[in-house]
Amino acid sequence: MLDPGHGGDDRGAHGPRGLSEKVAALQIARAVAAKLEAAGFQVAFTRDDDTFIPLWDRAKKANEEGADLFISLHLNAARARSARGSEVYFLSLGQGDDDEVVAAENAGAGAKPTSGPDSVVASILDDLAQKAYLQDSERLAVAIQAQLNRLAGIKERGVKQAPFIVLRGAAMPAVLVETAFISNPREEQKLKDPAFVAKVGNAITQGIRRYFAAGNGTVRRRAVEGPK
Numbered sequence: 579m580l581d582p583g584h585g586g587d588d589r590g591a592h593g594p595r596g597l598s599e600k601v602a603a604l605q606i607a608r609a610v611a612a613k614l615e616a617a618g619f620q621v622a623f624t625r626d627d628d629t630f631i632p633l634w635d636r637a638k639k640a641n642e643e644g645a646d647l648f649i650s651l652h653l654n655a656a657r658a659r660s661a662r663g664s665e666v667y668f669l670s671l672g673q674g675d676d677d678e679v680v681a682a683e684n685a686g687a688g689a690k691p692t693s694g695p696d697s698v699v700a701s702i703l704d705d706l707a708q709k710a711y712l713q714d715s716e717r718l719a720v721a722i723q724a725q726l727n728r729l730a731g732i733k734e735r736g737v738k739q740a741p742f743i744v745l746r747g748a749a750m751p752a753v754l755v756e757t758a759f760i761s762n763p764r765e766e767q768k769l770k771d772p773a774f775v776a777k778v779g780n781a782i783t784q785g786i787r788r789y790f791a792a793g794n795g796t797v798r799r800r801a802v803e804g805p806k
């Protein structure tokens with residue numbers, strides 16, 4: 579399940595020349611989908627147009643689809659315009675590594691599902707379903723981060739952990755990818771280049787393939803069978 583961040587009235591972050599995170603995230607998701615499908619994976623989207631989906635509903639969709647992985651796609655923003663490269667996060671149950679990023683991504687989450695017989699959401703979505711998948715999520719994050727670092731020519735960026743709401747209810751390994759810094763004029767420019775976006779799609783796909791190749795008991799076969 580690919581989850582392009584933001585959408586609709588929620589534009590997310592934006593670059594110095596006006597590129598919206600919601601637009602760039604959807605383009606990246608489509609590029610990832612193309613590469614994944616070429617590699618034999620089945621792909622679904624939480625959104626594949628300019629619609630806002632509340633954060634809690636995104637994991638719910640993945641759970642209902644029986645997705646093997648949940649990949650939330652975002653663009654990073656920092657006050658320092660020189661900040662560049664990718665960061666891949668998995669869920670932290672406590673404090674996060676970067677409060678600014680967490681605040682930006684958790685904004686506009688909508689109401690948290692309440693437990694109780696009247697709540698349809700709560701019957702499908704366990705607020706902390708992700709807790710059971712943290713080890714695999716970390717492994718997935720490491721695999722994707724390694725490929726994105728290669729693409730960016732950056733060695734020092736590592737995997738991070740943070741309390742992202744969008745990951746909490748996902749009953750499968752789940753990561754949030756801050757693909758590049760939209761606040762960096764050079765990275766914003768690159769994000770407008772379909773060839774670069776395709777390379778990002780390829781890097782994330784390679785990370786996913788390596789994650790599966792390393793073995794994972796929780797994954798259903800259909801995701802790893804390859805082309806039909």
Ligand SMILES: [Zn+2]
Pocket residue numbers: 583584590591599651652653682683
């Ligand atoms: Zn975002």
